[in-house]
Amino acid sequence: MLVIAALRWVDPRPGVDPLTGAVHTDPKASGPSAADECALAHALRIAGPGRCVAVTAGPPAAEGLLRDALAAGATDALRIDDAGANTAVALTAGIRTLGPPDVIVCGDHSLDHGTGATPALLAHAFGAAQALGLVELSMDGELTGLRRLDGGRRERLAIPLPAVCSVEPTGLRPPRASLPAVLAAQAAAIPVVTVDSGPSMVQAGEQKPYRPRPTHLGAPAGDAHHRVLALTGALTERTPPRVVRPASAAEAADELLDFLRKHGFLEP
Amino acid sequence: MTYPERDFDDRMSTVEFRVGDRPHITVDQDVCRSCTTQACVHACPANLFVPTAEGGILFNYEQCFECGTCYQVCNQEGAITWTYPDGGHGVVFRKG
Amino acid sequence: MTEFDVVVVGAGPAGSAAALEVARAGLSVALVERGPFPGAKNVFGGVVYGRVLDELIPRWWERMPVQRWVTRRSTMVLTPTQALTVDLRAQDWGQAPYNGATAHRSELDSWLAEQAVAAGATLITSTVVTGRSATGVRTDRPDGDIAAKVVIACDGVNSFLAKEAGLFKAREHNTLGVKETLALPRAVIDERFGLTGDEGADFEIIGCTGDIPGGGFLYTNKESVGIGVVLELDGLTAAKVRPEELIAELKAHPAIAPLVRGGELVEYSAHLIPEGGYRTMPELVTDGMLIAGDAAAMCLAAGIWLEGVNFALGAGMYAGRAAAAAIAKGDTSKAGLAAYRTMLENSFVLGDHRRLRDMPGLVLSERVQRRYPGLVCDLAQGMFEVDNAQPKPGLRKLLREARRTHGVRVRDLLRDGITAMRSLS
Known part of the structure; x- marks a missing residue:
């Protein structure tokens, strides 16, 4: 049986520039989210003594996550170097090089604004059953999962194979790696598959400041004198502006309310 | 323009903590009840120690800076047992 | 194994x-x-x-x-309303082989x-x-x-x-250091601290920790400043003040506030410092x-x-x-x-x-912490205060008055001076 733990390499606390919204991530502090740690723990349990492969799509720095997974008990690891922006497509291409998977376990959604669509897209790509957002997952002859429902109810699912399961972060962690395993994982070679999943299928519009469209106003008719009067509004009747200097915030509020009442915006 | 000082919880929310399962601080309540100074309450920079109405100390270990101030200011022998959190857990400073 | x-x-x-x-x-x-x-x-x-x-x-x-490479190294002595700064600028430190860096x-x-x-x-x-x-x-x-x-x-x-x-x-003789990292735009830091390019500033501060022996520091990163206080544990215990309140006081000091104004807290941190030194x-x-x-x-x-x-x-x-x-x-x-x-x-x-x-003991002593900052600030203020009609007071008179105000005996002043000179010579 081939069990895949598809893990996302992410900075749990990225810095966000308050002015520009630019996101700074730190590769040193990046790793799996709590949900992904949970996914790896489930994958290791389901695989038992069988083959369990930790897979991630990310830059070379993401290999640290894979080495940790190897140390914790994964039999092998695969890094997918993706030049594109479609994670599920890249993961599918990478996982196909390992053979037909029986179970793929993921975290429910990635921390970096993930929508949780990747497991569903993987299930579609492999023609597998999908069971998403599980709080329990166990392999006891058959694969069963437990899912939270509204109103405190739960539903227990019998999941046919092959399957893609995503798990919520429930605090389950992979077993603490032994020291010899950590050292072996440091020396292990991590195979890399290079793919290009293409530009993102979801196209967001370019970010621009708000610019309302101009409305077209016809030129006023008549001779030059009337046209100037019409354009400047010099002789039209209007409420003259009034400068008020209320002493306190309360008086300013009263002034505003009086104005609104006077012009019929508020009940008198 | 002046900005008000931040709320303490906001202050702590600027720090990353990878909380482990095992509490790395333990407090012997029997000793604390007889303690008159309770220095840990004021000295802990993360404000982890809170006196209770019964004279004991309520503590949490989750948002610990792992500085060691609490056990060094504690004048009651053995009231605070302090170890490092398990490997990989605990505070992660980015701008230290 | x-x-x-x-x-x-x-x-x-x-x-x-x-x-x-x-x-x-x-x-x-x-x-x-x-x-x-x-x-x-x-x-x-x-x-x-x-x-x-x-x-x-x-x-x-x-x-x-x-x-940043530190090219500006200041030592500040503070009282609640006064500040005396020795401000060293060394452009040599801003190029190879450099001196200090933040x-x-x-x-x-x-x-x-x-x-x-x-x-x-x-x-x-x-x-x-x-x-x-x-x-x-x-x-x-x-x-x-x-x-x-x-x-x-x-x-x-x-x-x-x-x-x-x-x-x-x-x-063991440890002090507690607490620090805030405050984000400020690079141009604002350059302007406030008088820096260009990769130059940085580092301020060491005495007299900013009230009754608690200790000190303070302020330094510049690329796009943030670090400000903090160092507090002796025994003093902190006795004073029953929380560490972050002392940082807030330092940030509000008239000599410091304009430098850190508007900074957004990006990380609060703390660590012990083994300040006892050789002994x-x-x-x-x-x-x-x-x-x-x-x-x-x-x-x-x-x-x-x-x-x-x-x-x-x-x-x-x-x-x-x-x-x-x-x-x-x-x-x-x-x-x-x-x-x-x-x-x-x-x-x-x-x-x-x-x-x-002998320096850690001297610097953390009651006189250096609580009396000398006021003494030197008063002395400097007396030197530069223009009190016309009255002729300028002599330095000896100023020193005598400042000593009296702050309760410093000549004997102690000499002894501490000798300790410091012996350490430095």
């Missing part, structure tokens, strides 16, 4: 320097770090002096991850550990050393025992290895083990100095060399490792500490 020639506990500056030297000597070395990456647990007062790296990493300044420890310590790994050391992160075993150290991982001929303990200010070995003779150092060598860095109280936090990383790097380097030499000779007993202490004594590490051994 996992076996190495040397195991270094703690991948801070001391540990990485030690592992680098051991690896370069061709021995196998494990560098064990309890954080998820080196530097994750570390906080400092902002400035690293890298001159000692000349011996370890040629042209280190081209590769070290620094924030840095983030997560970046600096990781880079130092990378140098050790590149030389052949094995970095083991997320692993706590829980104590010594008969053959080496125990860790908190399953099958976690590591056998090693020499253990180099660089496990920081709380050094459980040094405590377990009973190496501390005197009571509180533990024994540095025991059978099969060497102590370096904060674990050996190699921190010089004597008022106008705030150094530690440089001593850690130096001590680590000599520890690595001593361990490698002892293993080559086949004698890793206390006597075989004794060369470590000799090397430290002949270098700046113990040289500086021995010379300045």
